[in-house]
Amino acid sequence: MYGLQIEEVNxxxxxxxxxxxxxxxxxELNYEQDIDYTLVAKNGEEIVGTCSKAKNILKCFAIxxxxxGEGLTATLITSLINKLFEQGIYHSFIFTKPSNKDIFTSLNYKVLYEAEEAILLxxxxxxxxxxLDKLIKKENIDVNTSKAALVMNCNPFTEGHKYLIEKASETSEEVLVFMVEEDKSLFPFNTRYQLVKEGVKHLSNVKVIRGGEYIISSATFPSYFLRKEDERLRAYTKIDAGIFGKYFCSKLNIKKRLVGEEPYCNVTNAYNEALKKELIKYGVELIIIERKIKDELAISASRVRNLIKEGSLDKIKLLVPKVTWDFLNTPEGKEIVEKIKQSNSPH
Incomplete structure (x- = not known):
């Protein structure tokens, strides 16, 4: 460590x-686009170590x-955590290789879930x-009641989403709908959350819940937002699915998770396959529901967004619930419609 300088990268x-x-x-690491702070350790002009963060996710460590074995990792981690504290962030994640587990557990990080390819602490x-204890209290969840669960992004809320929730409601005593809270979609989280709450209020056994940072978030499943099909996808899907089974299902008495059949997106298909393999370890059944069809095509949020992009708003009315259609015709909705028309993003 003698003679090394720790520097912030501009x-x-x-x-x-x-x-x-x-x-x-x-x-075999990439410098990721969402990074907002990077440190390097230098020996003269030579970089001999680095670490970065994206909000509260620590990543891209290399020594x-x-x-x-010289304590450089601890020095870099401590410096990153000090930066988090300066920003008022007091909880963080590390996504790394399993071989690094002992290094980070010695720095007071706890293993959240471990897959063969990666580990989240x-x-x-x-x-x-x-x-989860706080969530149970806040949402008044009866942990003695057997439940079904869905995890949805609803970007935007469609008749397909509504159909899945209604199917779950018909066949389950209680249903929890976890809304993906990560705000990386064209429709903001608060909009998506309110549309679904309003759209299923006729179902008395359904609770719509904020997904938080443990369900399909930048920490647990960044590929969901990047839509990348790379070697990391398998690790991300296993970890996100495993966290849901090990913690959410066990603690909230979730016995079934429902997903829609996925005819279009390979990332979502890979996720469904990981769910099937991981959830069974915790006695949870994955139920795949055939998508609702309109004009010989599955109803999907991506189909709705594509129609918006094409300017075919008249075709959307039959694909979305009234609550979504009404929103699209508000000033806020029209602003989002214009953003979608100008955007190259699939989200």
Missing amino acids: LFDKEEVKKVGEFLKDF APKLR ESGIYDINSY
Whole structure:
């Protein structure tokens, strides 16, 4: 450690960022686009270690082999955590290789879920168990009642989503609909959440709940938002599915999870396959429901967004519940419609 300097990287300096990216390539890591803070350890001008964060997710750790075991990881992690504290963030995740588990558990991180390909750890003023205890109290969830669950993004809320929730309601004593809270969709979270709550209020046994940071979030499943089909996808799907089974299902007495059949998206298909394999470990059944069809095509949020992009708003009315259609015709809805028309994003 003697003679090393710990420096913050200027993220606006493309050359500095490029050097970090080149260092990471030697460790089969990529410098990810959502990073908002990066530190490097330097021996003179040579980078010998680095770590970064994206909000409260610590990532992109690499230490030169000649310096492993010298305490450099602890120094970098401590500096990152100090930065989080400066920003008022007191809970964080680390997504890393299983071989790094001992390093991070020695720094007071707890294993949240481990797959063969990767491991997710957390540390801070709360953990997943205290989070779920608070959720049970806040949402008045009866843990003695057997439940079905759905996890939905609803970008936007369609007749397909409504159909799935109604199917769950018909066949289950109680249904929990977890709304993906990560705000990376064209329709903001609060809009999506309110549309679904309003759209299923006729179903007395359904609760619509904020998904929080443990369900399809940037920590548990970044590929969901990137729509990338790479070698990390398998790890992300296993970890997100495993967390749901191990913690949510066990604690909330969830016995079934329902998903829609996925004819279009390979990432969602991979996720459904991971769910099937992981949930069975916790005695939870995955039920795949055939999608609702309109004009010989499955109703999907992506279909609705494509129609908006094409300017075919008249075709949307039959694909979405009244609550969504009414919203699309409000000033706020029209603003989102214009953003979609101008956007290249699939979300």
